[in-house]
Structure formats: C-alpha cells, structure tokens
Amino acid sequence: MSVARFIPDQRTMYRVPHTLTCLLLGVSLSWFYKWITRTPTPSEQRRGRLDAAVAAAFKKARGLHGSPRLHVDLREAVWARVSCLTDRPPDLRILAVSSMAT
Numbered sequence: 001m002s003v004a005r006f007i008p009d010q011r012t013m014y015r016v017p018h019t020l021t022c023l024l025l026g027v028s029l030s031w032f033y034k035w036i037t038r039t040p041t042p043s044e045q046r047r048g049r050l051d052a053a054v055a056a057a058f059k060k061a062r063g064l065h066g067s068p069r070l071h072v073d074l075r076e077a078v079w080a081r082v083s084c085l086t087d088r089p090p091d092l093r094i095l096a097v098s099s100m101a102t
Contacts, residue, residue: 003027004035053078 003025010016020027025027057073058065065073 004032007032008036050074 007018007021007025007027011018012019018032019029033094053074054070056075057070061069061073
C-alpha cells in the first residue's frame with residue numbers, strides 16, 4: 001500500500017483527519033492534495049478496467065468460480081495476458097500484465 005493511499009484510508013476507516021495523518025507520516029499536505037487530484041496513470045486505468053471485468057465475470061458466474069476459473073474466463077474474453085495471483089487464494093484479484101487485446 002502506498003503512503004498516498006494509506007492517508008485517505010485512515011480517514012475512511014478510522015476518521016483520522018488528513019492533516020494529522022500527513023503530519024505523523026512526515027508528508028506535506030500540499031503533496032497529498034496534489035496526489036489525490038491527479039489523473040490516474042495508464043496502469044491504474046488498466047487496473048480499474050480489469051477490476052470491473054473481474055467483478056462482472058464473478059457476478060456472471062454467480063460467485064461460484066474462483067480465481068483460476070476467472071483467469072481462464074478473462075483470457076478467453078478480452079484480456080490478452082493476465083496472471084492469477086496464486087499466493088493469495090481467498091483474494092480474487094487478478095493482475096494485469098499487459099494491455100487489453102485489440
């Protein structure tokens with residue numbers, strides 16, 4: 001988890017103000033606000049599309065398929081290369097290794 005993602009998570013989960021978290025972490029408040037309002041990088045945008053595809057595939061399978069089967073489904077659908085994170089079995093995250101197939 002990045003420091004920049006940690007700061008808003010503290011606000012959301014524990015109601016700790018951004019100013020206090022930035023102060024404790026030694027991060028300037030202006031840096032945090034610059035980071036939070038930036039446009040997502042291409043890899044973050046791709047990850048967002050992949051997360052949506054995983055959620056749709058999981059819903060389509062009525063929650064019955066695990067990450068290995070979702071991996072196969074996504075490869076057959078539109079994703080050129082995805083790899084299944086096998087070291088975290090309960091976690092259904094799939095990591096995009098390249099952009100979507102055209």
